[in-house]
Amino acid sequence: MTANMMTALEKSKPAEGLWMVDAPVPEIGPDDVLIRINKTGICGTDIHIWNWDEWAAETVPVPMITGHEFAGEIVELGRNVTGLTLGQRCSGEGHLIGTESRQSRAGKFHLDPGTRGIGVNEQGAFAQYLRLPAFNVVPLPDDIPDEIGAILDPLGNAVHTALSFALLGEDVLITGAGPIGIMAAAVARHAGARNVVITDINADRLALAEHVVPSVRTVNVVKEDLNDVAHALGLREGFDVGLEMSGSQAALDQMVEALVMGGKIALLGIPPGTSPVNWGRIVFKAITIKGVYGREMFETWYKMIAMLQNGLNVSRVITHRFPVQEFAQGFAAMKSGQSGKVVLDWTL
Ligand SMILES: NC(=O)c1ccc[n+]([C@@H]2O[C@H](COP(=O)([O-])OP(=O)(O)OC[C@H]3O[C@@H](n4cnc5c(N)ncnc54)[C@H](O)[C@@H]3O)[C@@H](O)[C@H]2O)c1
Ligand SMILES: [Zn+2]
Numbered sequence: 439m440t441a442n443m444m445t446a447l448e449k450s451k452p453a454e455g456l457w458m459v460d461a462p463v464p465e466i467g468p469d470d471v472l473i474r475i476n477k478t479g480i481c482g483t484d485i486h487i488w489n490w491d492e493w494a495a496e497t498v499p500v501p502m503i504t505g506h507e508f509a510g511e512i513v514e515l516g517r518n519v520t521g522l523t524l525g526q527r528c529s530g531e532g533h534l535i536g537t538e539s540r541q542s543r544a545g546k547f548h549l550d551p552g553t554r555g556i557g558v559n560e561q562g563a564f565a566q567y568l569r570l571p572a573f574n575v576v577p578l579p580d581d582i583p584d585e586i587g588a589i590l591d592p593l594g595n596a597v598h599t600a601l602s603f604a605l606l607g608e609d610v611l612i613t614g615a616g617p618i619g620i621m622a623a624a625v626a627r628h629a630g631a632r633n634v635v636i637t638d639i640n641a642d643r644l645a646l647a648e649h650v651v652p653s654v655r656t657v658n659v660v661k662e663d664l665n666d667v668a669h670a671l672g673l674r675e676g677f678d679v680g681l682e683m684s685g686s687q688a689a690l691d692q693m694v695e696a697l698v699m700g701g702k703i704a705l706l707g708i709p710p711g712t713s714p715v716n717w718g719r720i721v722f723k724a725i726t727i728k729g730v731y732g733r734e735m736f737e738t739w740y741k742m743i744a745m746l747q748n749g750l751n752v753s754r755v756i757t758h759r760f761p762v763q764e765f766a767q768g769f770a771a772m773k774s775g776q777s778g779k780v781v782l783d784w785t786l
Contacts, residue, residue, distance in 0.1 A: 445786065446503045446565035447765055454490050456504060456564075458765065464561060464569035471522060471575060472514035473530070473568045477588035478762075479507030480772050480780045482616075483558065488769055498558055505564030506532035506557040509578060509587025510784075519572040527578040529587040530570050531739065532556040532563070533732050547735040564762075566784060576739045582746055585756060585781050589617075590742060592779070593752060594733035595706055596621035596683075597742045602704040602728050603679050606630035611664075611677040613693050614684025614707055615643040615656065617779045621752045622681050623647060623654045628750045631679075633671050637664065637689065642776040650754040650778070659689075664696055677701060687713040694719055702726045755779050762786065 446461040466472050487494045487504050498504075512526045522528075534554045535542060541549035556562045561569070578587045586593075600610075600622045610631040612619050615638035626634045635655045638644050644656040657667050668676065676698035682690055685707035693703060694716070703725060720727070733739065742750075757778040760768045763786075771777040 444566035445762070447505065447762070448564075449487055449490075449494075449498060449500050449502045449504055452490060452495060452500055454488065456488055456765070456769070458763075461503060461565065463567045466514055466516050466569050468516040468518040469571055469573070470516045470569050471512050471519060471572050473508070473510040473528065473570055473575075474513045475508050475510040475563055475566055475568055475784045477509045477584040478505050478563055478782045478784060479588045479592065480505075480768055480782065481507055481592060482772075484564075485769065485772055487558075488773075502557070503561045503563075503565050504557045505562040506555060507588055507591040508532075508563035508568065509584040509590075510568065512575070513567070516572065522572055522575060522577070526575075527580075527584070527587070528575050529578055529590045530576050531574040531733065531735055532591060533735070534560060534571060534574065535735070548732050553732070564765075564782075566786070576736065576743075579743065579747065582743065585759070586746065586753060588781050589752070589756065589779050590739070591733070592618050593621050593742055594738045595730070597625050597745070598733050598738045599681050599683070599704045599706040599730045600625040600629065601738075601741065602730060603702045603726075605679060607632055608678040609633040609668075609671070609673050609676075610635070610679045610681065611693060611696055612636040612681045612683055613689035614638060614682070614686065615640070615647040616683060617755050618706065619681070619683035620647045620650050620755055620778065622683060623651045624750060624752050625745065626681070627651060627653060628745055633673065635664075635667060635671070635677070637692070638684070640775060646755070646757065646778050650752065659692065664692060668696060675699065680704070682707045685709050691716065694723065694725065697723060697725060700724045700726075702728070704728050704730050706730045756781055759783065 535550040536552045680693040680703040755778040758771045758780040768780045
């Protein structure tokens with residue numbers, strides 16, 4: 439490999455798979471930093487890109503270096519960059535935003551309609567080096583290891599969703615025990631919920647949820663009646679807050695039924711295409727629904743780091759670790775539906 443080349447995982451052609459390639463090290467602009475990547479997490483989005491499904495084919499130009507969940511170290515600073523130093527360990531927000539929109543100018547950066555994603559619309563983090571605007575950098579404190587830094591993006595989805603509504607003393611229902619649902623259960627516990635119940639249709643995922651958050655009540659909705667569980671826990675009128683993290687229509691329907699009158703739902707899961715909703719039921723139950731996209735910049739990052747430093751522990755959600763040369767095994771583990779988070783090590 440020559441001096442200005444690096445190893446990267448690239449979608450090189452419109453077909454299934456990713457390819458390990460030599461790519462040029464990105465050149466940074468005056469407001470950017472160059473980050474040497476140490477660890478990356480594989481996301482469901484990366485699986486869509488690997489599979490080259492309809493969404494990926496419509497969204498992702500090729501060639502594209504994929505990946506957006508990362509931790510690394512700053513190795514170069516653009517000339518305008520202040521407040522960051524060479525050698526600084528960091529993660530970062532993978533949503534790149536503009537500053538012209540109404541919401542950006544109101545300081546609500548996560549609501550910028552022109553958001554572009556690294557690893558989706560812009561060259562990503564599955565590489566030895568990543569160019570990132572300094573604005574997007576989130577420094578990592580010494581007590582947060584790189585592998586946790588590499589899953590802050592999905593933990594941030596969980597935190598953003600879970601903190602959408604007050605949870606102290608509330609009974610919380612989470613549908614979908616994927617990595618994000620499981621981390622949301624840990625956050626709900628940390629935030630003082632009374633009962634945290636998490637549902638899935640996959641027994642392996644529910645076993646992982648119990649392993650990560652032993653105090654959570656898991657429910658396999660194929661085998662168990664959610665209402666029976668709610669009654670057994672002493673809930674008289676239903677759950678107060680629902681966090682939808684499966685993208686399943688059936689799960690959302692079940693959540694609406696299981697909520698108290700005036701309950702609240704934060705929706706993170708993305709249902710495929712359009713799906714029918716019983717709006718009358720939602721109106722008559724006076725339910726509040728909030729859609730959640732990404733992470734708040736940068737309040738979610740601030741809160742999650744603070745919680746990690748104050749007892750929130752999600753490390754057991756990482757079930758597989760591979761050197762990047764074995765990336766195909768990492769993707770196979772993710773695709774099996776039995777893994778939690780899969781982390782790749784780039785310190786070649
Ligand atoms: N809005 C955003 O910004 C954003 C960001 C990241 C992920 N997401 C979405 O959030 C969701 C969670 O992400 P993830 O990576 O944990 O996904 P995942 O696919 O790993 O987990 C989803 C889980 O839901 C379970 N499930 C399926 N049907 C169910 C049902 N009827 N009841 C209960 N559980 C059921 C699946 O078995 C699976 O374990 C996905 O839909 C993902 O697309 C949204
Ligand atoms: Zn992700």
